[in-house]
Amino acid sequence: MVFSCFALITFGQRTVAPLPKCKNGFVVIAHRGSHLVKPENSIAAIEDAISLGADYVELDLRTTRDGQLVLIHNETVDHTTNGKGRIQDLNLDEVAKLTLNAKDGHLYSLPSFREALKACKNRINIYLDFKEADVAQAYGEIKDAGMEKQVLVYLNKAEQYTLWRAVAPQMPLMSGLPSSIKTKEELSAVLRQMPLEATDNISDPMLVAALKESGLSVFLDVQMADEDAIKWKAAMDKGVQGVQTDHPEALIKYLETNDLRDGLKVSRL
Template sequence: MKSLLSLLAAGLLLAGPTLAQQPVQAIIRTMKDPATKQVVVVAHRADWRSEPENSIPGIESAIKMGVDMVEIDLKKSKDGVLILMHDETLNRTTTGKGKPSDYTWAELQQLTLKNEHGGPTRLRIPTFEQCMLAAKGRVMVNVDKGYDYYQEAYDVLEKTGTVDHAVIKSYETYATVKAAHGNLLNSKLLYMPIIGLEKPGAEASIREYEQQLKPVAYELNFASDTALTHSIYQTIPKTGSKIWFNSLWASQNAGHDDERSVEENQPADGWGWLLAHGATIIQTDRPAELLAYLRARQLHK
């Protein structure tokens, strides 16, 4: 009997953490809890300051920091493999040239990723499946530039058991998304509309989503303070959705960005301003610094 119990215990260890023990489950609860004061931190292209962007080591580094979500981008190889890649071409981030879709997966594996300074590394381009296996049970993933591969991305999430780990997003109206992917909108896969507040139809799009879907969050972009303060975005939390602001670069947040917060040492007018205007999710290129800022204010564990 003792040996049997020992074998069972060993099997449980090999199987990894139970659902209740997985850190990602607490993050998912925070994402779905409109009452929590905890702010969700998203690492843009993972930790690209320390590792190549859209790489597995970049994801690992962001997880070690304690971020809640990593943002990645999708492209597809010539033979249909979903890979992590931001640009339309391989030129900037890899040792290759041309479009990813011009190469088979095997051919892409002959290339290596570049670091932030453009120097070659020994790292290979990862697949979306590899990304989700690395994230599984540990961190959520924002699938950017993935709308064109919605069903294929969903299939990978199903295969890896990570459907509830992911947020997919697009600029499309509710009617467009419903017509194309309505069968997936009520699944565990979380959907988020991106709204450019200066664009015509922005308020109508928010209203339609509020009435028809109640997304997990809205990603709101604005180039001026007035574009935000004159919008109807304040109704969003009342429907149970979160507000996602980007602190990446000034054109997305009217200058209340990472650089103001870190380089100019004015976090009150950077991240603090975004928080004061309703941010409950912030995507950043400075995840370590943002985490420290939020933790000092008891807005992140």
């Protein structure tokens, strides 16, 4: 069964854009790709996430000195490659010479955003952690790749919201919400100011239910070294639509073994 939302949903003055289609009811997001063995944010990690059956691959976007978009989480290349320095101080040709740190002894390069879009097209959705990049350029590359309906953009700064809504108002946007929110009224007030399609940091079951009623999705971050069934069950019992994980293979096996990929709650387990 394909779980998707194609029509724009209007709640008062809020219009919720459709998220990328997923064939599974409970969404599995591979954090930085499937990177327990393959390097994080690499094409190999994307390919592994695809082969495992993840619904999204989470990727981090930054910009080189000459204005090229590449995948990397940190501001510097020090910890994930054999190089040194800030990504914003390196040209793309210098980045291309770097080798990603890998546990399997193979050589991997730091990919461009265009390469990642090509690898993901019609195969897996992208949860785009928008670190430091030009919105118009990023959307242009998404559009050139024909990936407008396969990308959910995660925002890290308030100004990114304004820019994305101006450049690509139809793109679904996601961000954290203030931790001070305790009531439905407070939640509604924040969403009137900054309408979103999804969030990742609301775990109160009452607020999760209110978000769902308003057409929003909640994808909790569960990524950690000691992820297990107890933590996944706790997230699912809150009523969320999916989780971001460092262990996509184990999570998918857990969901399939317990017949839970259709999104049913796990309180019966």
